[in-house]
Amino acid sequence: MSESAKWYVIHTYSGYENKVAQTIMKVVENRKLHHLIEEVQVPTELVMEPNEKTNKMQEVERKTYPGYVLVKMILTDDSWYVVRNVRGCTGFVGPGSKPIPLTDKEAAAMGINSDSKPASVEINFKAGDKVKITAGPMEGIVGEVESVDAEAMQVSVKVSMFGRETSAALDITMVAVSDEY
DSSP: OOOOEEEEEEEEEEOOOOHHHHHHHHHHHHOOOOTTTEEEOOOOOEEEOTTTTTOOOOEEEEEESSEEEEEEEOOOHHHHHHHSTTTTTEEEEESSSOOOOHHHHHHHHHHHHHOSSOOOOOOOTTTTTTEESSTTTTTOOOOEEEETTTTTEEEEEEEETEEEEEOOOOOOGGGGEEEOO
């Protein structure tokens, strides 16, 4: 097939996202449809919230889009049928009967790893520089770069939270040079 796989959004019953994703992958495995359905994701994010028992902050994984699952597939009658008839799935998101894939821009905005990874990311900060966190649970916080690992695309940032200095390991794309001091 000359067609390449694209990302589609599936609507599910709330709370069934993981079950739908597992079932789709199980059907793909059983029917050997790897060439049609390549990947299934339930977008999640890490957030800090207080633990009622210990009265301390803890990192918790939450669904970014509750009630939705993302599927990377080549749209054919077979792949459409498999996904549409999974228990807990109510259908594809989009107008009409034919599913519409996400554009590359929409997929990037949803945090989906695209096929074409950037050849290089320009790193315009170094250890000791002030940076502002631009995404994630600490968005808006200004911190100081402790170290940069360009190969792993990670940066260690020292931030002040609750009156204490804490080190946070972040993706390089989540920080930007700050002019706040």
